[in-house]
Structures are given as C-alpha cells and as structure tokens.
Amino acid sequence: MDRTVRTIEDVLKLLDGLFASESEAGRLATGDGKDFWDRFYADRSRQVPFFAAKPDENLAAYLDQGLIAPGRALDLGCGPGRNALYLASHGFEVDAVDLSPVAVAWAEDRAREAGVDVRFLCGDAFALAATDLSGPYDLVVDSGCLHHLPPHRRVSYLDLLDRLLTPGGHLALTCFAAGEKGAGSELPDADLYRERTLQGGLAYTPESLRWIFSDLTEIELRRMREEPPESALFGVTFLCTALFRRNTAAPPGGRSTAIDDVRPGHDLA
Secondary structure, eight states, X not given: OOOOOOSHHHHHHHHHGGGOSBOTTSSBXXXXXXXXXXHHHSOTTSOOGXXXXXXXXXXXXXXHTTSSOSSEEEEETOTTXXXXXXXXXXXXXXXXXXXXXXXXXXXXXXXXXXXXXXXXXXXXXXXXXXXXXXXXXXXXXXXXXXGGSOTTHHHHHXXXXXXHEEEEEEEEEEEEBTTSTTTSBOOOHHHXXXXXXXXXOXXXXXXXXXXXXXXXXXXXXXXXXXXXXXXXXXXXXXXXXXXEEEOSSOOTTOOOOOGGGSOTTOOOO
C-alpha cells in the first residue's frame, strides 16, 4: 500500500502519472515526454515549419513596436532555439530551457554558428525554477510550451511566473488556437483525464487565456499572422499569440498554489 500524497507537488506528480508516455493499450498517451521530443528533434532535416531558424512574427512585432525592450529573457520550451537566438541578437540576456537534450544540443550548435550568447538549460522548467533559473526576468517567452501541459500543470506554470517574472515584465505566449481543425484538442479539461491523453496538444480560446492569466494585464491577443516561406519570420494562422504584462505592484508572497486555487469545473475547450 502506497500513501504518497502529502504536498501539493505530490498531487501534481500523481496527476502527471495519468499522462504517462505509454498508455495501457501501448499507444502514445501524450507527446510531452523527453523521449518523444528527442525523437522529434533527432532529424534536423525534417520539413517541420518551426525547425527553421526564424523567430515568431509576433515576438519580432513586439520588439519593433516598442512593446518590449532588451533585458533579461527566459525562453520556455526553446526547442532548437530560434526565438532565443533572435532575442540574444537584439540585446537580450537570454536563458533558454527545454526538456529534450537533443533539442538543446541543436540550439547550442545554432548559437555557436550565429555567434550569440545564450545560456541553455536542459530539464523540467518547473524544477529548474527553484534551482538553476536565475530570475527575475523582464520577459518570459513561451512558443509551444503551455499547450503541451496537462491542465493541472497550469498551477505550476503560474507559480513559475510568480517566481521569475519581474513586476512590469511581460509574458509573450504562442499556443494552439481553438477553432482550427487538427490544430489542438478542444476536449474539456475533465475529459482529458478520462481519456488520459493530451491528443498532441491543447487548443485555447482568447477567453480561456484571459481567464488563466487574469492576474496579468493583456497588452495584445490575436491570431498569429501567416508568413510566406521566404519570410525571415515564422507565422501560421492556427496559432494564437498574446502579450501580457505583470502588474508593477506584485501581490505580497506571489500567487497561492493551495489546492482550492485549482478551480474545478471550468471548461477551457
């Protein structure tokens, strides 16, 4: 008999186990494990649109419009480093983290080729937030991390922002947009636990993003703009982009991660 739950983190880890890399039927239950992403990034020649060393068009637009300015930046789920390299080349001091050592090795190769300095870290960003990620950061960039998290890990995500995002700092987010066939799952949160699969990633509506990040101020929220293949920027319309700002006066002690802070019954699909 195992009695393993004592803390909130114990609850989160228990729920993580529902989305193990292999389901009981032997099929992939989720595409979020390290082994999956190592295989995904192993062939650098694959024709995957976001393998190209191009930054997100919205990130470039934020900088061009003066909505963000050079400072300390954290790239969550950096993959081969395309956004991290862009920020470093525009004067940011960048830390970038990814679960996959294969992706991080590719990003490091790109950084050397480009002659830019990025501090890459390999591992679970939630664990690294308490050890290796040296905040505070003026900018947190997430292009594809949130939509690969199971619902309960949004608690960890918001706690990470509380720990690491400086008051007045920005979150630049790119995620699957709801309403696009095949772009992301629109199952309600509760059904994801019944199915024990994230179906390749979760789609979000503008309303759900506003609710999740209601402690932040919305600066912009829109669909990503399509960019042609010859563009120096990455852009596809099945993604949603958002820029949020943390209030200058942060609440004392940050956001609570008490169990009753996980509001049940809210349908984000």
